[in-house]
Amino acid sequence: MSExxxxxxxxxxxxxxxxxxxxxxxxxxxxxPGPSPREVKQRLRMLxxxxxxxxxxxxxxxxxxxxxxxxxxxxxxxxxxxxxPVEGVALRRLKHGGLRSENVVDDALTIAIAETxxxxxxxxxxxxxxxLGLRLARSGETLGDARPLSARQLVIADxxxxxxxxxxxxxxxxxxTPTTERMILCALGVKGVPRISLEEALWCAAETxxx
Amino acid sequence: MPDVLDTHVGAAAPRxxxxxVGPFALAPTxxxxxxxxxxTLLDQVARLESELSQLxxxxxxxxxxxxxxxxxxxxxxxxxxLEELEELRDELAGRVADARRALSDRTWVEEQxxxxxxxxxxxxxxxxxxxxxHEDIGEPGCKHWHVRPRWSFIxxxxxxxxxxxxxxxxxxx
Numbered sequence: 001m002s003e004x005x006x007x008x009x010x011x012x013x014x015x016x017x018x019x020x021x022x023x024x025x026x027x028x029x030x031x032x033p034g035p036s037p038r039e040v041k042q043r044l045r046m047l048x049x050x051x052x053x054x055x056x057x058x059x060x061x062x063x064x065x066x067x068x069x070x071x072x073x074x075x076x077x078x079x080x081x082x083x084x085p086v087e088g089v090a091l092r093r094l095k096h097g098g099l100r101s102e103n104v105v106d107d108a109l110t111i112a113i114a115e116t117x118x119x120x121x122x123x124x125x126x127x128x129x130x131x132l133g134l135r136l137a138r139s140g141e142t143l144g145d146a147r148p149l150s151a152r153q154l155v156i157a158d159x160x161x162x163x164x165x166x167x168x169x170x171x172x173x174x175x176x177t178p179t180t181e182r183m184i185l186c187a188l189g190v191k192g193v194p195r196i197s198l199e200e201a202l203w204c205a206a207e208t209x210x211x
Numbered sequence: 212m213p214d215v216l217d218t219h220v221g222a223a224a225p226r227x228x229x230x231x232v233g234p235f236a237l238a239p240t241x242x243x244x245x246x247x248x249x250x251t252l253l254d255q256v257a258r259l260e261s262e263l264s265q266l267x268x269x270x271x272x273x274x275x276x277x278x279x280x281x282x283x284x285x286x287x288x289x290x291x292x293l294e295e296l297e298e299l300r301d302e303l304a305g306r307v308a309d310a311r312r313a314l315s316d317r318t319w320v321e322e323q324x325x326x327x328x329x330x331x332x333x334x335x336x337x338x339x340x341x342x343x344x345h346e347d348i349g350e351p352g353c354k355h356w357h358v359r360p361r362w363s364f365i366x367x368x369x370x371x372x373x374x375x376x377x378x379x380x381x382x383x384x
Binding site for chain 1: 227246249256257271280282303
């Protein structure tokens, strides 16, 4: 696998002032969406075997998941209702007794999130116009065509429009589809999460995609 | 001294103007800087969330404890206003206090139960038929201590009591 070209996204000044260590690191990768190869499915199984009830309960005290819980709380989300991505993966594992394989992109994200605790999203590079960054939603803006955004909501945006909600869903007009050939992996950084963790998450996802 | 005593409380007199200002001074034209207050509130929220997480982990594996929950503010992830941050901080502080009290009450009961087990082991005849489970002392599993007579009715008649410790959870079928 060649070197990943990691890019730091911009952060709107008002947001940077409120959360000085908020960051978005992203990288472009080639992708062939489709079913996961056997190695990835096996890795998911091995990952699932590492979860226990006690580990999941105590996960919220681990530094990286804890940092995202705190950030969720600070932006008005209840992390016990709207789980942070890493806790979401853990809960899915406990409910289903395993981590089901969906497709290579989702599996790569699941593996990277579970391994590092850093939330990742994938965007179709062709649908992103300009540099990616973090900003507050403006009044009347929508995610995709239909999903209205509340004013001052934290979003990941390109030069034109919001493409995803921070710690939330990706706009349907920016998400990865079976025809996507190049995608952008984005890792969100918050206070208490070192940059090396974000880089590790991106590398982990990219490595899984190229398995 | 008299000029100090004559000063009106609450009336901000512009310095160097040589005139007094009445009780209805002009409202400030600048917007107050909330940054320091917001930073303090965000730090407090982080600390309270940490305490809440610790308390949640401390309650495990107790299953009948109330779950301290603080609802989201609604509207997805967004920049909260100063009032919302204050409300959130107060609510979190309340939940932390509730959770700490509930855990403290529960651990006190568990401590009493541990003591009871000790007493049962020392003097089983004084605790006839008493049964204490692992759940009663805040431990996971199905193990329990049960004071029963040795040799059934003979033991009951003779006063031969003993503590029987169960072997744990039955195997899953």
